[in-house]
Amino acid sequence: MTHPATVILYVEDHPPARMLMQAIIADMTGYHLALAGTGEEACKAAMERLPALYIVDLDLPDTDGLTLAAALRAIHEAPVLLVSAYAEAVKDAPIRTLIYDYLAKPLDPDYVVATIHRALA
């Protein structure tokens, strides 16, 4: 393959969770994972890296995942996966148009990879 690896931007401030996602992406897919810890970093990274997919945690230090999802899609259009440890799946209709799908913590690597493939298909 000559084309550059597809970039996925993962916005998460909790180090073990970042490590886990890095491991999942590295072990199970060929994508490149860019990391951001805050909303601000995420916007900067979205501008520079033009990711093909955003994975955003709902619970961020400077903003919440949904606000950030809208901001990121305004910067560079790509599907958004929302990650959260809150049990309630986000089923609200307006949010359904904003985010592509929802990943519940604890993450299941197989399900995460399947969802990423589905989102990027």
Add this chain to the structure above:
Amino acid sequence: MWWRLFTAPWPEKGLPNPVLLEAAPRIRRYWRVQMWLIALGEVALWLITQAQGLPHARSYALPALLMGGAYCFGLLPFNTVWLTGVTALFLIQGMLLQGLGPATALSLMLPYNVAAMILTGRRRVFVQACCVIGFWFSLLYSILHIYQLAPPGYLQICYNILLATLTFQALRFLNQLAVDLSMAYVEREVTQQVTERSQQFLARVSHELRTPLNSVLGFAKLIRRTELAPTQSAYLAQIIEEGEQLNRLVSDLLDSAQLSAGRLILAPDVCDVNAICRAVADEIHSILKPTVTLSVEFTPELPTICADTLRVRQIVRNLVSNAAKYTAHGHITIRTAYSDGWIQVLVDDSGPGIPADQYEFVFVPFVKRDSRSPGVGLGLDIARQLARLHGGDIHLQSIVGQGSVFTIALPIEAVTTITLPSLPAPSQST
């Protein structure tokens, strides 16, 4: 202390007072009755003075009728300021018409002011003191009348005593009303706050429990993908199994809390009950004791129902895993049936059975039949509450020593309206 009468806080001007707003229909009804009484009293007075050839007493009923009428029909804004102001106004008018001095007018005004304060105040003792004082002021006013007004004489006295009594009755009524309403209001407020707090707390706790679980389970599953010695993969399987169990426990606690707070929201969907039961059977197979056989008997062409697929699956799963937990040998059968607008899922087991007097007991949260069995005893409670949320229910039939049949009954149109959930509360601090 008597001076507290004058230092009691006056309600904020113009703000709609929740107690007052809630009382509005009852107060309007009360005023309507009062209007009729005044009008009838006025007619009677007029008739008697006519019959006895006496000059008619100047009346203050007319402004009272006008103002009261305006209230009854909602022409005046309903808040403390208006209520106090208007009652005071028509009384002063009445007094002036009667040719009384402002001191007497004020003395009669007081009970009405007090009435308005009662409606908004929350001090019981204060309110009662006002009632008593209001009554004595009214009587005093009547006695003053006896000596100041000669012409219609005894009629006027009777009329005023009647008014004083009515005032007193009104005060008693309003007092009780205010006490009832403010108690109810405060109670509801407190309950709401407690629910709110515990919901936030639970959301927070489950979040905090899931965050480490995310790493534990996630990395364990990644390790499972690598080359491992047989013992290592056995240990790992145990870590993953227990981790999943812990996660289910967190979910169950959260679900249970949300159900009891009436906060759980269904996401209705077209759902195929046969497919759900099959999926549950496949899932449960792994935890079944080797001496137990699990079979399914599906009614073909079962109509689909409008319900929350994930939740229906949870109901069935909870019942089947409950059966699997208690059935040591024999069989567990999942059956589906359809009759008359209702889908039924029967979970039939050959477990120890439940005595009839304990049918309700098994649905009580945190109560387990066998204290050594895994879980915290929420499964059946959650299942039944979820079924009820769908407009259905769960029934139990059991014979001790032979087994139990749990029947889930769900209406075809289980959920007709789509309710939008509120967003999960983002945490305030990290």
